Amino acid sequence: MINVLRPLLRGSTYSGVLFAVLGALAGLPLALVALVPVAGMRADPYLLSAVLSLALWVVLIGAVGLAGATRRVLVRAARRLLGVAVPDPVKGAPGERWRTPVFLVLHVALGWAVLFGGSVLLTMAVTLPGKWVSGEARVSLFGWATDLTGGWSWVVSAACLVLAVALFVGVSGALRWLAPRLLGPSPAERLAMAAERERALAERNRLAHELHDSIGHTLTAATIQAAVAGEVLAADPAAARAAMRSIEESTRAALEDLDYVLGVLRDEEAAAAPTRTLADLPELLDRLRHAGAVVEAEVLGDGARVHGTLSRAAYRILQEGLTNALRHGAGGPILLRVAVAEEGLDLSVDNEAKPGPSGFPTSGHGLPGLAERVRLLHGEFEAGPYGTGTGTGERRWRLAVRLPIRWAA
DSSP states (O other): OHHHHGGGGOHHHHHHHHHHHHHHHHHHHHHHHHHTTTTTSOSTTHHHHHHHHHHHHHHHHHHHHTSHHHHHHHHHHIIIIIOOOOOOOOTTOOOOTTHHHHHHHHHHHHHHIIIIIHHHHHHHHHHHHHHHHTTOOEEEETTEEEEOOTTHHHHHHHHHHHHHHHHHHHHHHHHHHHHHHHTSOOHHHHHHHHHHHHHHHHHHHHHHHHHHHHHHHHHHHHHHHHHHHHHHTTTOHHHHHHHHHHHHHHHHHHHHHHHHHHHHHTTOOOOOOOOOOGGGHHHHHHHHHHTTOOEEEEEESOGGGOOHHHHHHHHHHHHHHHHHHHHHBOSSOEEEEEEEOSSOEEEEEEEEBOSSOOSSOOOSOHHHHHHHHHHHTTOEEEEEEEOOOTTTOOOEEEEEEEEOGGGOO
């Protein structure tokens, strides 16, 4: 008996019953509206009038369920009262609109089952023992009646209580089973949600690459420039001032990138994304030379043929290659090559490799990020040490990328 009554001690049972009763009460005004068209009919075809009213009531409930706001309200109420994990509807996603009307009709029907059946059963469970004491224990329902003698009133009372508990638990369980299946996302909505998650992830990955390339390069160059300025401050103040100006210019550009990325991450109305292309390459090289780096650049072909996405990607690739050369190179000349041909764009950064750790912290995401960027552009990527110099044991590091111009946006 204790196990039977245990569901009455659970808050989830009462919240589920409350959800069902709210559905019944919400359908009550529509029931009154459904009675209006048949109110003038004669009483003889009573069954026909009842069927017509019931059918019209179901139609009205279904029509209310077609509204988008109805589904949103039901989803939030189901999460709160039923404790089911139902995500919010996807705006603009193609869905199966019949699912919400079906749930709403079942919701109202189960609510009335709880409201009517539960009240009858609980009333009988409470009143029958008292009537047995007074000798008037009698059960009457829908024209059927019987007298209860002896202890049968207590048996029927207990049975009514058990049935009421079973009804409450059954309706709550049915609503918890139906809500995710009828209010949850349809297959088309699931595809739309997956596409949205993929788009958001791709955008965040792109922003992470942008931050890594821009901020990483700026901090590396600024560190080297600050060291140069400190060394020549007393002996050559003009050179120190030039290094400080270069730090200011590079950090200002990095702040523009940072402001844009933070605006996107906060879902703010961010300004236009900073766009740097191969046309900005001379400025980048000047900043590196001000930092004391020796950069020998070779540009072949018509750079005007490279534009849009390809030009922006090429700039970032060269920027990351130069940053790695500054961080991990041995300080020798950095050889940069840009070749524009009919079939594609060749980029390379070549520098002397420093044995042992560079002293700069590294995340390990730079080269994999570059490889992913090149792959998305259908290009070829190669990076690693090569060769050994004669006599000195010198090893060099080369980053080489080939991008097809036909894939430019």
